[in-house]
Amino acid sequence: MSIAAETAGFGAEGDRARFSVLYADVESYYSARVAKYGATPRGVDWSCQATQDLRFVQLLKLCDFSAPFSLNDIGCGYGALCAYLARRHPQAEIDYLGIDLSRAMISRARAAVSRRRGAASRSARAARAARPIRSRAAS
Template sequence: MPPHAGPGAGGEDAFADLRETVDAYYSRRLARFGPTPLGVDWSCVPTQEMRFVQLLKLCDLSTSKKLVLNDLGCGYGALLAYLGWRHPDIALDYLGVDLSAAMIAQAKRLWRGQPAIAFATGGDCPRVADYSFASGIFNVALDAPRDRWEAYVASVLDNLRATSRIGFAVNFVAARPASAEAKPGLYSTSPERWTTYCETELQARVALVTGYGMREFTLLVTV
């Protein structure tokens, strides 16, 4: 499956306006809160790291083989700090990608001088890696209509499938009960919506991770 044709891959980006809106939102967060969990719209370090724990369940971290990883929606590179703390012996080939040029500039400052770490501005993974992660990038739909936002989510999943040799991991906010009031601008969904998409449209195998103390779920997708 060839990489999805996103920005910079030729042709018009059908979701350019959505990407620009999300870019502006996170650039404002970074300007206000700096390179912190709040700067990428997470509440605190422990919950941010709990998400990393779930994503990394996809990977075999016991091997000495180099971990070739794409981090889509990388922000300022918080995953790198977590890996350095919890898995300092891993040989890493890391590419972080983010819509926000301000985020990427901050990440490059924080992680400069490390040849195995690179960053790029964009909305799609531009290279094939063993694994790809996307944490939290589907949550902030802002004022996008639900059907269009879901078409955008599908296009990103297509790209993750095309650029991951072994698999990819993503997370979503879990839908509230029908009687509960939804938070404006927040996209939430049932696991079935996207497990079915990954299994049928992307012809992949999906493991669902829940029960880690937050109203969300993680999909571990192997190809």
């Protein structure tokens, strides 16, 4: 066997090819999970909401919520951590970036963020509309 044949698949090109296959496998697996179970903990291989939330509690022990910070969520799935942060730490200033290989997961995450923004916007409009007229005139 020649040296070229023995080393085929090694080096930058071989690594790139192996990673491409791995990424495609991961993307396919999680896209199938979210198609089967939806944007739920089961869709990202957690047994239930409680175990997923426990994971978030443990991960977030590293964060100081008293000051603004950035959070890069690699493998964000359908955006459950982002939703958890909005529920549990609504006062926190967090620059959140979610990244995932699965297009289906990203699509679900974007839809969820859009729904939350819409709900927050409707809630803010309702709160403004609920203020007494004197308060609006005084400000």
